[in-house]
Amino acid sequence: MDGDGLRLNMNGLDYLILALYFVTVLGVGFAARRAIRTSVDFFLSGRSLPAWVTGLAFVSANLGALEIIGMAANGAQYGVMTVHYYWIGAVPAMVFLGIVMMPFYYGSKVRSVPEYLRLRFNRPTHLLNAISFAVAQVLIAGVNLYALALVMQALLGWPLWTAIVVGAAIVLAYITIGGLSGAIYNEVLQFFVILAGLIPVTVIGLVKVGGWNGLMDAVGDTKLGEAGLHAWQDTGSTANPLGAQWIGIVFGLGFVLSFGYWTTNFAEVQRALSAKNMSAARRTPIIAAYPKLFIPLVTVIPGLVALVTVKGLGAESGDLQYNNAIPLLMRDLLPNGVLGVAVTGLLASFMAGMAANVSGFNTVFTYDIWQAYIRRDRSDEHYLRVGRWATVGAVVIGIGTAFIAAGFSNIMNYIQALFSVFNAPLFATFIIGMFWKRMSALAGFWSLLLGTLVSLSLYLLYKGGVVDFNSDLEESFWGAGLAFVTAVVVAAIVTPLTSPKRDEELRGLVYGMGGVDLKGDVLTGDAAWYRSPVLLGLIAVALAALFYIPVF
């Protein structure tokens, strides 16, 4: 993305809109400071937030710049099949998290996902997961930072360094000052700003190609062709744009990768843990599923519009890479004014992604590494201070890892590789531990460790040219699947050889052991039918299925 080809024609008013946003974000951070007195206030917002706030923050934490730019790129490259990442690759897992898993997370009062592993299994499992999570978060924060800096450099002409430091400094300021409340409140704000930026691009894009029907006709004439308009039709074989069979889509993407990401990623789960009661915590991911259903409208459609209207899109390098689909449309279609809003939206989406990584990191570092293994029994103020310093550390390391990310030609594949190594074995260990009370503490440790090692080895063998796959994406599907199977097999072998945990230690942590109070701290109004997590969840899944009908 070098050269001036993508440079947007921003004027003073556009910059005013951008500046207004920066000021508001920092103001939210400072205002949230008043609500922090304890470490629980700082790391979990004092468990006081309403469900609509945590729900929008939940979806926003995933709506990083990578997600928006990457999914529009996928829309242009793979066509309508990109919706699989939303309708089967996200919504069912979010609903499952809310209905089935959240009672154990929220009910046991754990403060993080690794902490659940400490209670369910043992300290080695806990430490292993806490460290691997912390490492993954700073790596991903670096990717987010680098992706944004690239966009700002191309669109606004800011030097790479300036863009990285300005972005990092703002995130640092509002999280250090405002804690998780600062992060979550800004994520809710960011959610709306991102939409305000993407909707005008989509609307004008559709007007340009003659509406939905015009778009469908035009896509048929592109290199993607008719196949770009169907999500399932050609998935009996791999002869479709994504190169994936339906079984790979359903089990690889829809089950292992998606459940691994949405149900065990603490950067996401943390948002639900900050909800004010059990009902709100369970509704958090389910409320998030509704916007998630509709986000492809503002990512995949612009991707297809760009494919149709931008001549030569899909180049290997330069300005016409798929990744530039949305920036190119912004340049071509938006006049000053909405242009400023759209640039602000892109910036907001980057900050949302990075803030989620950083706030997840500082909590796990403080509670799961510092308090559990390094300095125990200190005052709450001590941990609050450590949390603030951990935030500074995470952002500084993030700037460093941004330059690691700069070494990878395809950032999205780097991210997928990270997920298949870290998330898939974790999900397997979790799901068995949550539903099989006999699974022993040692089995938990070995499942997690060997699952991670198997996936990591496969990745390294593939990179080293020893094992061959059709694409990086196929490698990550296989890596995730193999890690999952390894964890299951190890659990089945090790458990009978080792002693189980006592029943009373498993209360509130394992299905069927009791100790989960779904109606605990219930508030007036939570009993209303429209606040039932199960009903809301089933409607979301039904909608996801219905949405497939017009693009089957």
Place this chain on the structure above:
Amino acid sequence: MSNDGQPAQDPLIDEAQAEQRRSAAARLFDIRRVIGGLFVAYGVIVTLIGIFDSRAEIDKAEGVRINLWAGLAMLVFGLLMLLWQWWRPAEAPSPNEQQPDA
């Protein structure tokens, strides 16, 4: 899932639960005010730009007066947020919420 009894206990978690009684979370302001405020400001700015848009700008957006429409939409959205906050102010957390499972 039966409803009887308490989840397993852990010293670190109990400590955090005890600290929660000192929580200042109730002093958190209402985010609807900020969203409403920012969107009203954006709405006014973009609508004004939209009113004075030249032919060239309208042509760039395929003949759609996008600044005007987007500005008005953001203005209405911002006002709705403020209205919602005014109509249903956030209820302060009740004191017994601070001591769950006590």
